[in-house]
Amino acid sequence: MSSRLPGHSDPPETTLARIMDERRAKARALRTAGSDPYRNDIGPAISLAEVRARYQATRPASAGDPAAARDKGEGIAPIDGEVHRVGGRAMGKRGFGKTVFVPLRDTTGDLQLYLNVDHLDPGDFAAIVPQLDAGDLVVAEGPAFWTRRGELSILAKRLWITTKALRPLPDKWHGMTDVELRYRQRYVDLAISPEVREVFRRRSQIVTGIRRFLDARGFLEVETPMLHPIISGAAARPFQTHHNALDMDLYLRIAPELYLKRLVVGGFERVYEVNRNFRNEGLSRKHNPEFTMLELYQAYATYTDLMAMTEELFGELAREVSGGTRVAWEGVALDLAPPWRRLSVRDAVRELGGVAEASRIFEDPAFAAEAAIAAGVPAADVVGVLRAPLGDQAGHDAEAVKAGFKDPAQRPGVARALLERYSDLADPEARRIAAGHLGYLVFEATAEAKLVQPTFLTEFPLAVSPLARRNDRDGAFCDRFELFISGKEIANGFSELNDPDDQRSRFLAQARARAAGAAETMDFDEDYCRALEVGMPPTAGEGMGVDRIAMVLTDQPSIRDVILFPLMRPE
RNA sequence: GGGGGCAUAGCUCAAUGGUAGAGCAUCGGACUCUUAAUCCGCAGGCUGAAGGUUCGAGUCCUUCUGCCCUCACCA
Numbered sequence: 001m002s003s004r005l006p007g008h009s010d011p012p013e014t015t016l017a018r019i020m021d022e023r024r025a026k027a028r029a030l031r032t033a034g035s036d037p038y039r040n041d042i043g044p045a046i047s048l049a050e051v052r053a054r055y056q057a058t059r060p061a062s063a064g065d066p067a068a069a070r071d072k073g074e075g076i077a078p079i080d081g082e083v084h085r086v087g088g089r090a091m092g093k094r095g096f097g098k099t100v101f102v103p104l105r106d107t108t109g110d111l112q113l114y115l116n117v118d119h120l121d122p123g124d125f126a127a128i129v130p131q132l133d134a135g136d137l138v139v140a141e142g143p144a145f146w147t148r149r150g151e152l153s154i155l156a157k158r159l160w161i162t163t164k165a166l167r168p169l170p171d172k173w174h175g176m177t178d179v180e181l182r183y184r185q186r187y188v189d190l191a192i193s194p195e196v197r198e199v200f201r202r203r204s205q206i207v208t209g210i211r212r213f214l215d216a217r218g219f220l221e222v223e224t225p226m227l228h229p230i231i232s233g234a235a236a237r238p239f240q241t242h243h244n245a246l247d248m249d250l251y252l253r254i255a256p257e258l259y260l261k262r263l264v265v266g267g268f269e270r271v272y273e274v275n276r277n278f279r280n281e282g283l284s285r286k287h288n289p290e291f292t293m294l295e296l297y298q299a300y301a302t303y304t305d306l307m308a309m310t311e312e313l314f315g316e317l318a319r320e321v322s323g324g325t326r327v328a329w330e331g332v333a334l335d336l337a338p339p340w341r342r343l344s345v346r347d348a349v350r351e352l353g354g355v356a357e358a359s360r361i362f363e364d365p366a367f368a369a370e371a372a373i374a375a376g377v378p379a380a381d382v383v384g385v386l387r388a389p390l391g392d393q394a395g396h397d398a399e400a401v402k403a404g405f406k407d408p409a410q411r412p413g414v415a416r417a418l419l420e421r422y423s424d425l426a427d428p429e430a431r432r433i434a435a436g437h438l439g440y441l442v443f444e445a446t447a448e449a450k451l452v453q454p455t456f457l458t459e460f461p462l463a464v465s466p467l468a469r470r471n472d473r474d475g476a477f478c479d480r481f482e483l484f485i486s487g488k489e490i491a492n493g494f495s496e497l498n499d500p501d502d503q504r505s506r507f508l509a510q511a512r513a514r515a516a517g518a519a520e521t522m523d524f525d526e527d528y529c530r531a532l533e534v535g536m537p538p539t540a541g542e543g544m545g546v547d548r549i550a551m552v553l554t555d556q557p558s559i560r561d562v563i564l565f566p567l568m569r570p571e
Numbered sequence: 572g573g574g575g576g577c578a579u580a581g582c583u584c585a586a587u588g589g590u591a592g593a594g595c596a597u598c599g600g601a602c603u604c605u606u607a608a609u610c611c612g613c614a615g616g617c618u619g620a621a622g623g624u625u626c627g628a629g630u631c632c633u634u635c636u637g638c639c640c641u642c643a644c645c646a
Contacts (some may be wrong), residue, residue, distance in 0.1 A: 015615050016581045019597055076604085092606080099603040116603065134596080147604050171582035171595055173607050180638045235646065255646095277593075281645045282572095361585055378643090400645090482646075520645075543646085558639095569637065 020166045025134035027164040028129040028266035033127035037164035042139050044087030049108030051084055055144050055152055075121070078143035078155060086111060086154055086163065086335075088140040089191060093132060100129055101153075104138060112141050115542070124159040134172070135165035182202075183566050189216035201563055202321045203550040207274060209317050210294055210546070217309075219270040221295060224259035226252060226276070230523035233257035235466075236279040237520055239289075253279035256295050257467065257541065258528045261496060264297050265536045274546065285558040286488055289567050292546040297496070301540040303479045306493045307456050310483060310542065311338035323551045329486050329555050336454055340483075343451075344459035345443050349438075349564040353446030361439040362461070362476075365431050366416050373375055375445040377438075385437045389511040432476035436461025451484035460494075466522060468494035468505040483544075483553050493542030 005550040010457040027037040058079050088106035098117040103110060109234055117125050119142070130136065147153050182189040182196075189196050211221065228250070231238050233255030234238045241250050256273050263271050277293045298306070318336045326336040342352075350358035353375070361368045369382050440461050451457070460480040462470060468478035480494035497503050509522040514521040550562040560566035 014581085015597075018583065018615075022597070094605050094608055095602085096605070096608085097602045099605080101605050101608085103606070112606075114604080118603075127603040147606090149606075151602065151604085151606070153604090168581055168596060171607095173595065176582075178578095178638085180578095181582095183638090237645085279645075282643080284645085285640090287645065451587065460646095 002481065014052065016167070019168050021134060023166045026133065029164075030131050030161060030164065030214075034504070035161065037129060037131075037161055039162055039560075040161065041373045042160050044106065044139055045085040047108040047504055048086055048104060048106045048111035048300075048388075050085060050086060051111055051154070052109060052152060055079055055146075056284045058146070059152075060146055076114075076145055076155060081143065083141055083143055083157070084154060085139060085141040086113075087137070089165075090132060090134050090136045090138050091169070091192070092134045100132075100296075102138065104371060105191075110543065112147075112151055112153045113138070113156050114145070114147070114160075115140075115156050115159065121158050124156075128161060130160045131164075132161060133161075133165065135167065135169045136161050137163035156301045165542060178559075180568075183560055186564055196364075199554045199556060199562060200527075200564060202554050203546075205321050206317055206550055206553060207292075207546060209320055210274060210377065213313050213316055214270075214272050217270070217405050219272045219298075220268055222260070222263060222268070222273055223275065224256045224263075224273060228253045230525060232522055232525050232528070233259075233467075234277075234279075235520040235522060236326070237281055239278050247530065252365065254279050255293070255543065257543070258525055260295055261295050261536060261539065261541065262528065262531045264299055264539050265531045269299035270297070283567065285560075286548065288547065288559050288563055291559070291563075294544040294546055295457070295541065297539055297541040299539045301539040302411050303481055303493050303495045303540050306540045306542045307340075307342070307481055310491055310493070310544075311340055317549070318553060320329045327553060327555065329552055330557055332452060332486065334453060334485065334552070336485075340454040340456055342456045342458055342481075345440060345457060345461065346459060348451070348457060349439060349443050350449040351447075352450040355442065355446065358439075358545050362435050363432065363435040363441060365438060368442070372438045372445070374439050377441045377445050381441060382438065384513075384516060385434055385441070386519060387516045388434070388437075388463075388509070388518065398451075422452060429475060432537050433461065433463045436476050437463035440464045446488075448484070449487040452486055454483065454485045456483055463509075466510055467497055467503075470499075470502065471496045484520075488499055488548050488551070489545070490548050491542055491544040493540065495543050496536065496539045498532055498536040498538060503532055504529055527568060 021033065030037040086104065086106075088104035088111070091103045091105050091110070092101075094101040100115040102113040102115060104113055115125070115129055120129070139155055139160045139162050140158065141156045142157040145153060145155050169192055170188060176182050176189055177186075190200070192423045215221070227243070227250045228238075229250060231251055231254065233253070234257065236253050238251035241252060243250055244250070254277055256275070256277070260271055260273060268340055272294060274292065274294045276290050277288075278290050280289065281287065283289065314336050315325055315338055318327060322376075325335065327334050327336060346358050346362055349355050349361060355361065355371060355375075357367070357371075363372050365386065369386065372382050373379060457490070458481045459471070459477050460482070462478050463470075465478045465480050468480040471477045471479055478494060478497075480492075482489055482493075483491035497506065504524075507522065507529070510521040511524055547559050547562050550556070552561060554562060556562050
């Protein structure tokens with residue numbers, strides 16, 4: 001506490017401490033003059049943008065031509081008799097002795113104050129103006145006029161400092177360029193950078209637009225638990241926490257999915273939730289440990305219905321937020337106008353991954369294992385997939401086969417040997433499911449980053465989709481899509497699995513995969529199976545990464561640029 | 572976790588191994604239409620932290636801390 005008292009917050013010899021001491025002295029001077037430097041008895045009566053809008057049409061023809069204005073000998077002429085009380089942050093202070101200009105900024109925009117000894121209340125001019133610094137929050141009252149240079153200004157009659165700022169603003173020309181400081185001190189970043197405010201204003205528009213879009217289609221917004229007793233709804237590592245009174249370990253949710261589908265069982269046939277998910281994983285330009293996800297579920301719909309609705313939603317958001325469906329991200333032109341390309345995982349591997357025998361990858365696990373290694377998938381992952389059906393009966397021999405995979409000539413033999421060892425893969429369906437899983441790894445390694453224009457990836461292998469409905473024609477695949485834009489996964493949707501017994505077997509497969517060493521798997525959710533036994537209507541569901549949508553629609557390179565306070569290590 | 576880069580005044584940046592500087596901001600002065608105002612002047616530093624090499628380190632070496640990029644991880 002004592003270290004936060006005036007004069008003790010920083011070593012007194014630094015420039016910053018001196019500036020802060022000077023500003024504290026100015027606050028004291030204001031108090032001495034009877035003006036509270038942290039007053040709350042006055043505020044603006046009109047926004048800066050409203051003032052600007054009101055007088056836009058009155059701009060004189062001579063404005064902007066100071067020489068002409070001087071020749072005519074014009075004095076200061078208020079545009080009309082109306083007095084406006086405006087307020088905002090003083091972004092600077094340009095003094096000319098008996099005249100001072102103060103550019104103000106509020107939520108809506110900028111407007112300049114003109115403080116002049118002949119017009120401002122003499123007491124205010126003597127007591128307030130000398131104590132005013134850039135960064136202070138200010139209210140002023142007076143009529144509007146046009147300066148000779150054509151700048152709309154408030155000819156201040158009265159002036160108040162409503163909040164005395166103790167810290168100086170960053171360099172007025174360069175601003176705050178250190179990204180670390182921008183993230184850590186977002187309040188400063190926002191205060192001085194209109195373009196940063198604009199990004200977050202547009203992010204807010206996106207969230208509002210999503211709600212309006214879904215509300216208009218009969219969806220009900222709900223809130224489901226963030227504290228989960230088990231890991232459910234996605235394959236990801238969770239944050240762990242503990243409830244003291246119940247002495248119960250809990251996880252922060254990695255996805256709301258299974259709760260939302262319980263609501264569909266309960267009869268809410270169209271529900272959605274926009275809220276945070278938490279995943280205890282690495283950070284990158286595309287990943288923040290807490291991120292905002294939209295999840296929606298619609299009964300009596302299929303994944304193809306949701307693809308169409310997603311196109312429609314994006315079109316609406318792009319028009320509202322980006323001014324159209326043609327946007328640029330990192331200098332690359334993106335065309336968001338529907339319809340978007342539909343591409344199966346298999347065809348993506350063939351066309352974008354350059355794998356001629358893509359079909360065989362999804363049939364033959366030995367061939368798929370070879371292709372995965374050739375594509376650069378770690379041997380441990382390949383072994384993990386082949387071993388997954390066996391659970392903890394399997395040996396942990398990834399290292400042993402790694403060497404064998406290094407030599408391309410030995411790969412087919414090593415792959416076959418693995419298959420023989422894991423004899424459960426003799427079952428034809430198990431073989432296809434393993435091949436599908438490996439094929440998906442090949443997709444990720446070779447094709448994913450090349451999906452720049454909006455593309456719906458379809459026909460996902462069952463093994464990587466534990467909650468999706470099995471395809472009616474080919475049980476090794478499921479009725480699922482993912483939306484990719486700029487190489488980023490933006491959305492993931494599927495026709496939901498509502499066969500309780502099939503769901504049980506999928507959960508068991510997850511448990512076996514975990515026993516075999518997989519790090520990110522779902523827990524068996526017995527209550528969810530019970531819900532499915534009560535009966536969930538045929539339903540399609542989808543999750544969308546709101547942060548990533550914001551990145552695309554505001555042309556921001558990092559997820560941290562669309563999250564107000566991204567996770568940082570302590571200073 | 573691996574690799575690469577960055578860290579100097581409040582802010583933005585300089586400084587071959589040889590006395591740490593500039594612009595802006597601050598402070599003092601001049602100035603009644605400026606808008607990166609202008610002009611004059613004064614201040615402001617444990618060079619992220621700790622070790623080491625050297626006659627001498629902002630600079631070279633080691634370790635640590637933080638941030639960025641990249642890879643790994645990651646529906």
